[in-house]
Amino acid sequence: MxxxxxxxxxxxxxxxxxxxxxxxxxxxxxxxxxxxxxxxxxxxxxxxxxxxxxxGPNRNSYSKTDNSATFMRIKTDYMGNDQLLPAYNVQIGVADEYIAVVDVNHYRSDMDCFVPLMEHFKQTYGFYPKYPVADAGYGSYNNYIFCEQNGIDEQGVMRCPNDKAFHFLYTTGTKRG
Structure with missing residues (x-):
């Protein structure tokens, strides 16, 4: 030193x-x-x-004006032009049309925010949700292992309110003109 x-x-x-x-x-x-x-x-x-x-060890950038914010690509206008700006990743968990849990992270991708959101849910309610619904941005090996270890259904099957599963049967072609 x-x-x-x-x-x-x-x-x-x-x-x-x-x-x-x-x-x-x-x-x-x-x-x-x-x-x-x-x-x-x-x-x-x-x-x-x-x-x-x-x-810190979990990120590779920070803002000089707000040390806890991380630089992220943000879409700013109607043309889709984006800029690199300091920001936070806000995750909201909804259950039965009510906000169940909110988590704010400095992680850039949603993939890294899944486990902290589920841990926050468990800390608040005492259990993990049985069927979390998320888009493909949350799909990673670590998140699937986390779901498997904690009894969370990782199959990604959409469920009806009466607990019946929707299954994917077939696709139809589209006509292009």
């Missing part, structure tokens, strides 16, 4: 032949130039370490 306080000792500032000089019209010695480069490198290293600690 680089420590600037160890570099500012008087023994380093004074070499055998010369002392460090500052100001215009004075030439710096080779040792002084190396010392100044080393101090700037140490300052940059400490700055980078601080930024890595703010960012």
């Amino acid at each position: 680089c420590n600037i306080s160890t570099l500012t000792t008087p023994s380093l500032k004074q070499t055998q032949t010369s002392t460090f000089v500052y100001g215009s019209g004075k030439r710096k010695s080779k040792e002084q130039r190396h010392y100044e480069h080393l101090t700037t490198f140490c300052q940059k290293l400490q700055e980078y370490i601080q930024k890595i600690e703010i960012c």
